[in-house]
Amino acid sequence: MIQVEGLRKQYGDFQAVKGISFTAEPGAIFGLLGPNGAGKSTTIGCISGLLEPSAGRVTVMGHDVVGDGPASRRELGIVPQEIAVYEDLSARENLAYWGAAYGLRGAALRARVDAILEQVGLSDRAKGAVKKFSGGMKRRLNFGCGIVHEPRVLLLDEPTVGVDPQSRVHLLDHVRALAASGACVLYTTHYLEEAEVLCDRLAIVDEGVIIAMGTLAELRAQLGEKDLLRLGGRFDGEAALGALAALPGLEIVQADAETLTLAVAGATGRLPEIFRVLEGAGCEVRETTLRQPSLESLFIKLTGKELRE
Amino acid sequence: MGFIWITALKDLRRFWRQPLTLAVWVGIPLMVGVLMISLFGGREGPRPQAYVLVADEDDSFLSGALVGMLSQEAAGDYVRAERVTREVGRARIEKGDGTALLIIPAGFGEAVLREDSCTLRLITNPSQVILPRIVEEGLSIVADGSFYAHRLVGEDLRRFADGPPGGANVFADSTVAEFSVRVNRLSDRLAHYLNPPLITMEDAPPPEEDAETESVTTNAGMIFLPTLLFMALLFMAQGLGNEYWEEDRLNTLRRVLVSPRGVPAFVGAKLLAAFALMLCVSLIALAAGYAYLRLDWSTLPPVLLWAGCAGTALTTLFTLLQLFAASQRAAHILGMSLLFPLMFLGGSFFPVEVMPDWMAAVTRWTPNGWALMWFKRIMLAEAGPGPLAAAFAALLAGTLVLAIICGWRLRRRFARG
Incomplete structure (x- = not known):
């Protein structure tokens, strides 16, 4: 279990994490979702003990990461965003080294290395130098190095960045299997679809704070059953916004001179009405995007910006 | 200890x-060594x-004596003479076969006896200095x-050059005896100046220097072995000081830093x-050096241990310096900027x-x-057990x-943010 309470991390005047709190339970996948620079990796860094929190408390399986660092780190397995393996060594040597780094020895180590090689599909390339591997193979090995010691808590920091679709499916299956076996998995990503299909609970992070948290169903409920309508064009004058606000079942999420984002129940049927109001207010619509309720639309609703912006 | 051992093995691999x-x-260093030894002379x-x-x-008779003098006794250690004709001699010198060609012209002996002018021609090989x-x-x-023989017995020499008087075939016994007696007495008179010579030359050891100064070794190999090592x-x-940056480049450093x-x-x-x-590199270099220079093998173990420890200490020094850099490239430049001054x-x-x-005074104050200095003392078995133990202790303490x-x-630079 991971417990994060009021976590803050400050670099000089810049606050990367501004009081994050959440709990990730064993046997489940907890997702940290947010754009690049939201504070996800800093949070992972604090949980892993790589970074020292400026304030707040983090425990891993009951061990305080600051006060009882070695014990908390023993419980952890980490799959970093970047490929972190020794290119001059073979796949087997890499796995054996990282297994040994967490205390595995002898026959137990060999058995685990063999099992992981099998799991990540590298048994036939076990003795080959990693520098000759393809990017996808390195990613799979990177994942294997993080789980070779069978950690009870697994931190996965955007592990599918740059992974081919086939390897991604393979990898996500492994993550599900690990959670099913009782491991506590903390998974960060900025791929919404991945979070939707993988995570049991989610926290949406932006600019160092959690802006929404819960199961996928709970988060969707926050959005309601409204579609997200994004309009591009020329929108000036308070009159347009006033006229739109008067329409029932419509919520203005974001507005500026060139874009307008609206949360609308049954948006498809109400498009003519919305266009008419805008036209009457002297606005010009050049582009229309309609989204069904999703994490993406929730994120836009909560922050007024797209996840990949 | 297991993790340390496994990590060290991984790095060696x-x-x-x-x-x-x-x-x-x-x-x-090997290339520089070969060049240096070629320049300064080897074993x-x-x-x-x-x-x-x-x-x-x-x-x-006199031209034969001249050739004999060039290559006899002590001079023979440096000069070897071979009789050739003028043409053969020229051809061989042209090909670089020989140091010089000496042409003794006809009439040389007569001219020496009469103290007349005579020209000996010496054609030297321009490729030799x-x-x-x-x-x-x-x-x-x-x-x-x-010249001096003429000043002392010139009259007799000229008389001999004229040949026996009165158409005789040989000189009278009394004339030869009289000349011999005169030369003998002359030698006796000059012996005071000539034997022993007033000026003697001998090899002298360099003056004793203070205890801090290393023993001067005259053999180029002995000088260059420690330098090159x-x-x-x-x-x-x-x-090796760049290793943490290399681990950072591979992203393995963070993984290590979050391991238990x-x-x-x-x-x-x-x-x-x-x-x-x-230790491995030193062993190879020293084994070759000891064999080549015929050094006392009993000093090899402490010398090897010292080289290993000193190399490790230097590694920590370079590591520390490079850990203050902002990037791997900057670390490399910093390392180089320390390497060359220390080396020179x-x-x-x-x-x-x-x-x-x-x-040389500055050298003593550089870590390497x-x-x-201690390496040479150990190699030449000049270090007593007490001072040697103190030097080892100082080296290990510095490294620690x-x-x-x-x-x-490392933690400040790559972790704790």
Whole structure:
């Protein structure tokens, strides 16, 4: 279990994490979702003990990461965003080294290395130098190095960045299997679809704070059953916004001179009405995007910006 | 201890699979060494000898004596003469076969006896510098000898040149006896000046210097072996000092930093790997050096241990410096900016023995210079057990302090943000 309470991390005047709190339970996948620079990796860094929190408390399986660092780190397995393996060594040597780094020895180590090689599909390339591997193979090995010691808590920091679709499916299956076996998995990503299909609970992070948290169903409920309508064009004058606000079942999420984002129940049927109001207010619509309720639309609703912006 | 051992083995395995890097670390000093020894002279080989071709066109008793004088007794160690014709001699000198061609013209013997002018022609090989000068000096001494002989017994010499008087075939016994007696008495009179010579030349050892000064070794190999070994150790230390940056480049450093054993064990493992590598390279270099220079093998174990420890200490020094850099590239530049001054000032490029006094004094205060000084003392069995133990203790303590600071800096630089 991971417990994060009021976590803050400050670099000089810049606050990367501004009081994050959440709990990730064993046997489940907890997702940290947010754009690049939201504070996800800093949070992972604090949980892993790589970074020292400026304030707040983090425990891993009951061990305080600051006060009882070695014990908390023993419980952890980490799959970093970047490929972190020794290119001059073979796949087997890499796995054996990282297994040994967490205390595995002898026959137990060999058995685990063999099992992981099998799991990540590298048994036939076990003795080959990693520098000759393809990017996808390195990613799979990177994942294997993080789980070779069978950690009870697994931190996965955007592990599918740059992974081919086939390897991604393979990898996500492994993550599900690990959670099913009782491991506590903390998974960060900025791929919404991945979070939707993988995570049991989610926290949406932006600019160092959690802006929404819960199961996928709970988060969707926050959005309601409204579609997200994004309009591009020329929108000036308070009159347009006033006229739109008067329409029932419509919520203005974001507005500026060139874009307008609206949360609308049954948006498809109400498009003519919305266009008419805008036209009457002297606005010009050049582009229309309609989204069904999703994490993406929730994120836009909560922050007024797209996840990949 | 298990993690330290496993990590060190992992690093050694990585280094082994980068043969080019290892070749550069060891190859550059080896190349410099070969050049330096070629420049300054290596182990004593056969003494260089002037090879003089003599075209004796006089073929007299005196011309024969001149050729004999050039290559007899002590002069024979330096000069070897061979009689040739003028044409053969010229052809061989043209081909560079010989130091010089000496042409003794007809009438040479007569001219010497009468103290008339006579020209000996010496054609030297332009590709040689020292040996032709030795031959020239030798001939000049012979000419001086002829001049002084005429001052002392010139009249008798001229009489002999005229031949027996009155159409006789040989000189009268009394004339020969009278000449012999005169030469004998003359020798007796001059013996005071000539034997023993008023000016003697002898090899003298250099003056005794204070205890801090290393023993001066005259053999070029003895001088260059420690210099080159420490140059290799410096190159390796600089390269190994970049290891944390290399781990950072591979992204493995963060993974290590969040493993249960953390920074102290990792730094310890890196030092162990550096020590093992330094020990291997030193063993190869020293075994070759000891065999070549016929050194006392009993000093090899402590010398080897010292080289390994000194190399490890230098590695921690370079590591610490490079950990203050902002990037791997900057770290490399920082490492190089320390490497070359240490190499030149610390007696690891130019041996201390050929340095001017002020520079040799500076050498003692550089870390590699200090280690090099002790290395030579151990190699020449000049260090007593007490001072040697103190030097080892100082070296290990210095390494430990540097390693602790490295660990602190490593965590500040790459973790804790």
